[in-house]
Amino acid sequence: MEGDAVKSGSGKMAAWPDESYRRFSVDIHVPDWDPALLSDFDAAQYVDCMARAGVQALIHYAKSHVGLCLWRTELSRMHGAMGERDFFGEVVAECRKRSIHPLAYFSLIYDNWIFETNPDWRVVRSNGKVDDSRYGLVCPNSAYPEYVFACIREIAGRYDIDGVFFDMTFWPGVCYCRHCEARFRREQDLPLPHVVNWDDPAWRAFQRSREAWMLEFAKSCTRVVKETRPGITVNHQYSTALHSWQLGVPLELTEACDYVGGDFYGGPAQHSLACKLFNSVTRSRPFEFHTSRTRILTDHVTVKPIPELCTEAFVATLHSAALWFVDYINADGTLNPDAYDFLGGVSARRAAYEPYLGGQLLADVAIYFDKNSLYNPNEQGVEVHELKAADQCPHRDAVAGAARILQAAHIPFGVVTNATLGQLGRYRAVIVPNVLEMTAEQAELFRKFVAAGGVLLASGPSSLDRMAEGGPRFLLEDVLGVRYAGVEGTKITYVTPRDRKLLKTVWPQDHVSHAGPMVIAEALAGTETLAFVTLPFVEPEVGKNIGSRFTAIHSDPPALAPLTAPGVTVRKFRKGWAVWMAAPFEMRDEKVNHDMLVHLLRRVLHGPFRFEVDTHPAVEMTLFHQPERKRMRAGLLNLQRQLPQIPVGAKVRVLLPEERLAKRVLLLPENVPVPFVQEGDFARFEVAPFDTLAMLAIDYE
Numbered sequence: 001m002e003g004d005a006v007k008s009g010s011g012k013m014a015a016w017p018d019e020s021y022r023r024f025s026v027d028i029h030v031p032d033w034d035p036a037l038l039s040d041f042d043a044a045q046y047v048d049c050m051a052r053a054g055v056q057a058l059i060h061y062a063k064s065h066v067g068l069c070l071w072r073t074e075l076s077r078m079h080g081a082m083g084e085r086d087f088f089g090e091v092v093a094e095c096r097k098r099s100i101h102p103l104a105y106f107s108l109i110y111d112n113w114i115f116e117t118n119p120d121w122r123v124v125r126s127n128g129k130v131d132d133s134r135y136g137l138v139c140p141n142s143a144y145p146e147y148v149f150a151c152i153r154e155i156a157g158r159y160d161i162d163g164v165f166f167d168m169t170f171w172p173g174v175c176y177c178r179h180c181e182a183r184f185r186r187e188q189d190l191p192l193p194h195v196v197n198w199d200d201p202a203w204r205a206f207q208r209s210r211e212a213w214m215l216e217f218a219k220s221c222t223r224v225v226k227e228t229r230p231g232i233t234v235n236h237q238y239s240t241a242l243h244s245w246q247l248g249v250p251l252e253l254t255e256a257c258d259y260v261g262g263d264f265y266g267g268p269a270q271h272s273l274a275c276k277l278f279n280s281v282t283r284s285r286p287f288e289f290h291t292s293r294t295r296i297l298t299d300h301v302t303v304k305p306i307p308e309l310c311t312e313a314f315v316a317t318l319h320s321a322a323l324w325f326v327d328y329i330n331a332d333g334t335l336n337p338d339a340y341d342f343l344g345g346v347s348a349r350r351a352a353y354e355p356y357l358g359g360q361l362l363a364d365v366a367i368y369f370d371k372n373s374l375y376n377p378n379e380q381g382v383e384v385h386e387l388k389a390a391d392q393c394p395h396r397d398a399v400a401g402a403a404r405i406l407q408a409a410h411i412p413f414g415v416v417t418n419a420t421l422g423q424l425g426r427y428r429a430v431i432v433p434n435v436l437e438m439t440a441e442q443a444e445l446f447r448k449f450v451a452a453g454g455v456l457l458a459s460g461p462s463s464l465d466r467m468a469e470g471g472p473r474f475l476l477e478d479v480l481g482v483r484y485a486g487v488e489g490t491k492i493t494y495v496t497p498r499d500r501k502l503l504k505t506v507w508p509q510d511h512v513s514h515a516g517p518m519v520i521a522e523a524l525a526g527t528e529t530l531a532f533v534t535l536p537f538v539e540p541e542v543g544k545n546i547g548s549r550f551t552a553i554h555s556d557p558p559a560l561a562p563l564t565a566p567g568v569t570v571r572k573f574r575k576g577w578a579v580w581m582a583a584p585f586e587m588r589d590e591k592v593n594h595d596m597l598v599h600l601l602r603r604v605l606h607g608p609f610r611f612e613v614d615t616h617p618a619v620e621m622t623l624f625h626q627p628e629r630k631r632m633r634a635g636l637l638n639l640q641r642q643l644p645q646i647p648v649g650a651k652v653r654v655l656l657p658e659e660r661l662a663k664r665v666l667l668l669p670e671n672v673p674v675p676f677v678q679e680g681d682f683a684r685f686e687v688a689p690f691d692t693l694a695m696l697a698i699d700y701e
Contacts, residue, residue, distance in 0.1 A: 004293035010122050011025040013099035016162045017233055017259065020101055021286060021316075021354050022347050023324040024050055025059040025165075030329065031066045031112070032080035039081050040630045041333030043090035050100055052340040054347030057101035059324070060091045062155050064105075065135060067113030071159070075150050077113055079408045092159050096504065104147075108221070110168045112136035113124060114144065124177040126194050127385040137172045138215040141179035141650075151225045156228040162231035164225050165261075169218050170240045171210055171248035174384050184209055196379045196387070198436075199466060210248035218256040219565065235288070238262040241277060244391045245375045251419035254281050261288025264649050268315050268639050272620060273403045275319035277369060280359055280423060286357070289316045290324040293343065300328050303339060307644040307692070309346050311637070314693040317350055318622050318635045320357040338476040352669040353695055355515040356633060358623035363412040365601070366400050366427040370395060370418045373436035394584065398433035398459065401586040402597070407432075407639075408617040409598045412610040421445050429455035430604045434584035435462040443475035450479050450576035455605045457597075459584040460519055474521075480580045481527030481571035487518045488533065488565070491540040493518040494558040495567030495582065499530035502568065505599040506592050513560050514583040520565045521582065527571045530600075532562035533582055568596075570604060577604035608655050608681065615650035615687075616640070623654065630663075632656070636687060652696075653682040660700040668695040 014020045026046075030037050050058050062071055068079040071088035079087070088104070095102035115122055115136025121144045122130045122138040131137055138144045152184060156164065181192050188205050197203045199273040222234040240249040252259055260282045264274050271289060278287040287405030291312050294302050304312075316323035325343065329335060373395035379387060399415075406413040411499040416423045416430065424430060430449065435458075443463055450456050456479065464484060474484050494511040495518075497503045506512055511534060518533050536556040543550030551557050566583045579600045585593045611634065613621050618640045624633045632654055638645045656662060662683035674696060676685040687694050 006015065008230075008471040013101070016057065016101045017286070017322070019354070019358065021322045022055055022058040022350065023059065023322055024053060024055040024058040025105055025290065025324065025326055026061070026335065027064070027326060027328045028061040028065050028070065029064040030079075030333075032068060035080070037081060037331055038079060038087075038333035039331075041081060041087060043087065043094050046335060047091060047094035047098055049335045049337055050095075051098050052337060053325075053343040055100055057089070057103060057162070058095055059103040059105045060072045060088060060095075062088050062104045063151065064107050065107050065110040065112065065168070065669065067107075067111040067115070067136065069151070069582060071155060073154055074416065075147070075154060079584060088155075089159060090158050092161060096160065100123045101162045102160070104159070104161050104164055105165050105167060106152060106155070107167050108148065108169050108217075108286050109138060109140065109172060110135055111138050114138050114147065118142075118144070118233070122177065123172065123175045125385055126174060126176045128176070135172070136140060139179055140178050141175070141183050141213060142177065145217060145220060148221060152221065152224055153538075155226050156225045156232070161229070161232060163235070166218070166221055166234070166236045167212065169221075169236040169253065170243075171214060171246070171247065173246055174210070174228065182212070184417050192503060194384055196382050196384060198375065198377075198380065206407055207245060207248070214248050214249060215252055215256070218253055220369055221255040233258040235259055235261055238278070239264055239274070239290075241281070241371065242274060242396060243374070244393050244664075246387070246391075250373045251281055251417055254283055254419070257283065259287050261285045261290060261322070261324060263290035263292070263324075263343075265291060268311055268637075269404060269407070270400070271312060271315040272318070272407065273415070275315060275321055276361070276403070276413070277417065278321070280318060280415045280417055280420045286320055286322040288322045288324055289319075290326060292326040293339065294328070306342070306345065308593055309343075310349060310692050311639065311643070311645070313346050313350050314637055317353050317693065317695075318359070318620065318637045319361070320359065320624060323350065340674070345487060353693075356668050356695065356697065359626035359631075359633060361414055362623045362632075363414040363426075364428045364605070364609050365406060365411055365413040366415060366416045366424065366430045367406070368417070368430055368432045369399050369415050369434050369436065370437060372418060375436065377436065394432075394587070395434050395436055398584040398587045401584070401589065401593075402431050402433050403655050405586060405594045405597050407620045408594060409615045410615070410619075410621060411598070412477040412621075412623060418442065424454070427454070429457065429601065431586070431601075432456060432458040432462045433586050435471055436461040436464075438465070440465075440475060446476060447479055450578055451574040452574040455577045455579075455601070457579040457581075457601055459581040459586060476578075477524070479571070479578045480568060480569070481524045481573070481578065482521035482569055482580055485522055485565070487517045488520045489517040489535050493513065493583065494532045494534040494536075494537060494557050495531040495570070496558070496562040497531040501603070502530045502596070502599065505595050509592055512585060512592055512596060514585060515588070518567065519582045520563075523566045523569060527566070527569050529566040529569050531566075531568035531678070533565040533567040534562040535559045568600070570600070579604060610655050612653040616648040619648060621650075621652075625657070630700055632700070633668075634696045634698065636690070636694045638690065638692050645691050647691045649689040650687040650694070651684075652687060653679065653684045654698050656683060656698070656700050663699040663701045666697045666699070668697055
């Protein structure tokens with residue numbers, strides 16, 4: 001069968017973690033109230049399934065969310081199905097027999113057994129209640145960490161493992177237990193605030209404290225592991241990077257991780273953005289991308305079709321990342337071997353590309369991602385216990401929208417963050433999308449970037465200092481060329497182009513709409529206004545069925561004339577350029593929004609680009625440089641939503657390193673020569689139609 005070629009026991013063990021790209025875990029969040037639960041667990045058969053799937057590393061459960069231990073211990077309660085056995089130790093031994101790297105999975109915070117047996121350690125909500133769902137949540141400000149440290153000392157000290165993965169290293173909502181209250185009073189001399197208010201210093205101090213407490217806990221867990229078994233890897237769940245402020249985790253969680261990794265279930269476009277974010281922040285490579293065998297966590301059995309699994313798997317390959325597939329154990333402790341033969345086919349396809357992975361991602365445009373901006377301004381003034389579960393973050397939505405636009409336009413892009421702004425020098429342009437928080441120090445880095453010749457495209461309130469003396473102002477006022485004057489509008493607003501080129505771009509429309517208010521600003525001298533803000537003819541809230549005016553019964557058309565306030569501007573700032581939009585138009589997935597953003601970017605960002613590609617908009621291309629091999633590696637991934645994908649080809653031009661000439665172009669993994677033409681500093685070639693992934697090496701001399 002197709003998976004046989006990559007069975008882990010069939011050859012040399014891949015180096016950990018550098019060469020281990022195929023990783024796996026099986027969720028074993030299983031209690032023991034019924035003797036049938038995990039009663040048929042067989043470590044040999046379990047690990048045999050991993051071998052069938054071509055797994056190089058198995059992250060096996062030591063302790064799940066249920067809190068029952070799967071290793072032999074007197075520190076806590078062991079799972080009843082173990083009897084005199086040691087499930088964890090048996091799996092580690094079987095992995096070693098089959099040349100599979102064994103790692104330990106350990107659930108933090110989510111621990112039903114500790115929740116049940118230690119009421120004083122429980123997370124308490126702002127209304128004084130504790131959760132009564134399936135998940136028992138405990139607070140790291142209680143005595144809980146000492147219990148964790150004892151457990152992981154035992155696991156790392158007793159078992160021959162290569163690493164530990166800590167899951168759920170975050171706050172599952174805001175905790176108001178007595179331990180959090182006492183610590184905040186001790187450190188800040190303040191009571192815990194109960195109302196979301198980003199203009200309140202006490203609220204900001206509380207959020208900073210939550211992040212500092214969680215980072216301290218994570219670092220302590222990592223330190224204990226490494227002191228107990230030096231040399232093994234440690235990482236923590238890092239999908240929190242794209243979640244809202246409520247989880248209370250800073251990007252600096254990387255300081256507790258040898259490499260970053262996290263699980264996502266939003267489809268290939270989301271996965272691609274997460275990979276670029278991880279590429280920016282990870283301390284070592286390959287970073288790790290997790291997703292599941294099934295489409296949703298609540299579905300135990302429905303396997304994604306092979307084209308979907310391959311596309312998601314190749315998102316990791318496209319970014320030189322390790323892929324961690326997640327599966328779920330059956331109630332009796334067995335697995336379905338057929339599913340692992342099936343997954344072996346995916347592994348075989350990925351394995352063929354692994355020798356060619358690695359290098360530095362090359363891109364022209366950075367999207368700026370600010371973790372401190374991951375909140376919803378509409379939550380201002382809301383009691384914490386009344387917060388809705390929806391994870392709404394306008395900044396993150398704008399980041400995702402900008403990524404979609406750049407991917408479809410085939411503009412080479414990556415991500416920089418508030419923790420990695422020093423990487424700005426790798427790019428020629430940066431998009432700053434709807435950023436709600438910015439410090440003077442961060443603004444100065446952007447200012448220097450533009451002054452040195454960079455391009456900055458900002459939207460909405462980006463760089464606004466709301467608490468400045470004298471009132472809110474843009475920290476980048478001199479760069480953007482606009483002075484903040486407030487906000488106008490409610491449900492819908494418009495910009496009306498007056499620039500000939502912009503009018504042509506949005507044709508046949510004469511306005512572009514935004515579902516929300518618009519920032520109102522004053523254009524400074526030397527700033528060119530390309531479009532003006534236009535409000536609705538009548539405020540949307542005025543329209544009623546009796547006694548009130550509206551313009552159209554279904555919609556809120558624009559006023560007959562725009563305001564004098566600029567809606568889109570462009571400004572020369574020293575050697576660089578700045579573009580500003582009065583609203584985050586990148587958020588909306590409409591063609592006119594895509595066209596407008598690409599036009600504005602290309603208006604001030606000229607070639608040559610790292611690569612140029614003529615292909616279907618659903619194809620994403622990445623380019624990595626491997627200077628030690630004198631090689632550029634191009635990857636093209638077909639992200640068509642309708643599966644299986646219709647094969648598409650591409651015409652590609654790759655910019656070579658300065659004063660270098662292309663030596664050959666090879667289609668990987670077969671190393672088939674591809675005809676190419678040297679055009680100045682570019683190597684030009686065509687890619688034959690491919691269904692999912694095409695990878696090429698451009699060797700130079």
